[in-house]
Amino acid sequence: MRWACILLPQLALDGVLRRCAEPDAPLALVAGAPQRRVLHAVNPAARALGLRRGMSLAAAQALAGSFAIIEHDPHEEARWHRFLAAWAYRFSSQVSAQYGHALIVEIEGSLGLFGPWPRFEARLREELAQLGFRHRIVAAPNPAAARALANVHDGLAVAGVEPMRHALGQLPVQRAGFAPDVATAFQRMGLRTLRQVMALPRAGLARRFPADVLRHLDALLGEHELALAWYRPPDRFAMRIELGYEVESSQALLFPLKRLTADLAAFLAGRDGGVQRFALQLEHEGGAATEVAVGLLAPERDAALLFELARARLEQAQVAAPVRALALVAEELPPFMPAHRELFDARPQQATSWEQLRERLRARLGETAVHGLSAHDDHRPEAAWRDVAAPPTRHGSARLPAQSLPPQRPGWLLARPIPLRGPTPRLLAGPERIESGWWNGDIRRDYAVAQLATGQRAWVYQPVGGDGGYWLHGWFA
Known part of the structure; x- marks a missing residue:
């Protein structure tokens, strides 16, 4: 299997900058006790003023008085972490947010869908940039190695065990994922790289250090499978942006x-x-x-x-x-069904689909502005249609089901019939007699599909017992 680590080194700051109208203005996140406020993170504009992470707020204000200050919220940072895990879930079913400021994604099963790793990586970077999160991405044969290598690399992709061991051996002990006290002890022993640590006898390491050290080394080398907590998307979305002003x-x-x-x-x-x-x-x-x-x-x-x-x-x-x-x-959050498209869709790319046009009209004109049509059991053509609510289906539109359409009916029915002028039309189909009782108009007509002298197809009728002239009631496409 292959794994990718997406490291988010400025997760809290990027989450704040996304809602700022002027993200290029100097800004710092502050944290700590009220007696000693320190800078938790600074954006590039604040860094250009000389501000650094860990600097006290008093010293920062003395150095550069004009910069925005926002309180660091760990809960907000954790929410952005979960949000990005939900984003990564579209690329793989195995996503873990177990590591802070990082996502672990299994990519072996996704390469067939998203292409080779360079193309897949480029897509991840493009979408993360659009979302506004800075990142580093590393791919390795196991998740622990990918996470450790992301501390010092960006864009590194190792596919085999030997290249992975070589890359791990060059890691500084301070960046290899050990606990701070363990990394400090290694440095005091004169060990600067992970290769020097791996060369030590295991028995000696087991006597002098906690068992977690050997387990971490085995996980880095792929000799011990790392148990990860997998992300599962929730069934609810909630996001909030505080404006900071009225x-x-x-x-x-x-x-x-x-x-x-x-x-x-x-x-x-x-x-x-x-x-x-x-x-x-x-x-x-x-x-x-x-x-x-x-x-x-x-x-x-x-x-x-x-x-x-x-x-x-x-x-x-x-x-x-x-x-x-x-x-x-x-x-x-119901299931989503993409709109049906032909293999060779002739619809221009700039054309708007019916579903999007329908929703835009409803949003602009009101809930009842868009409606569908339904056939109604009535002999009178002008009363054989009813307005109905637009069908709530992905592929629905304001067209009638094929089985409910009466035979040989025009797509454009006039509001009221008008006398047909000109030469006698040529009848193509019919006549079809339509009658209704005295209680609803007492209509007796013989309808036919006719072709006029102009070449148009029309729906015409003659009143039964009338003077023999034709009346125009609709047009065919």
Whole structure:
């Protein structure tokens, strides 16, 4: 088997920068006790000012007074870790978030689907960059080796045992995954690389160090199978962005909204599902949140479509107070069925599918603006159709089932018949007599499919017992 380690060295900071309107401005995450606040992480702009991780907040403010400060939230960091595990789950069924700031992904079974490892790796990097997370990726024959090598390498891919042992042997003991006190003890013994540690007698290591040291060495070399806790996607999506200031315009909410819908789409792709209903929660200072419901007729997971639908509903919502935070919650995550396409689809790439057009019209014009048609048992043609709600199916549209269509009926039925002028038409099919009783109009007509002198196909009739003239009631395509 082959494993990839996706190391996320700036996970907490990247999670914060994703919701910042100006991510290039100097920013630092702070942590620690109130008596001694220290910098937990700094972005490149703050690093250019001389700020470093571990520096006290007082010293940082004395060195550079103009930089933003945000409290480091470990729970928020863990949530981003789970979110990226859900994203990675779309590429492999064996994903582990057991290591902090890292994901372990089994890739051997996915190479046949996503191509050779260089192409697969490029896709992982591209999507992580789009999500806004810095990363390092290493592939190795076992997960422990991949995790250790990711500490000092990026882009390394070793396929065999011997190349893996050689790469591991060059690791500094401080970066090989040992406990800090064990790594310090090795350094005091004059051991600088993992190769020197592996050359020591096992009996001596067992006497001087805890048993975890030998188990870790065996796991690195693949001689001891590492037990990993596998990620399983939840059946609920909830994501929240705190704005940090009061927002009164819906336009100012579009940036965080686009982030939330993109995260929802990535989550849905990871669990191979869709969403049919979700809610936007607009949080206010000291008041109940305003909830904006977004419903779809069929499960979807396209990020652009979800954003456009949510944007349309948000612009129509009545917000009573300024917004301090925006959350997106999806409780119903039904299975997703991709739209049917022919092998050689002649539809232009820029054309909009019926499903997307239908949802956009409903979002812009209202829930009841789009409806379907259904055949109705009535002899009168103008009363043989009924408006029905648009069918809630992935492949559904506003067309009638084939078995319910009456024979030889036009696609365009006029609101009321009009006298047919000009030469007598040539009848192609019919006549078909349609009658109704006195209680609903007392209609007696002989209908036929006719070709006019202009070449058009029309649906015409003659009243039974009338003057013999034709009336036009519909057009065929």
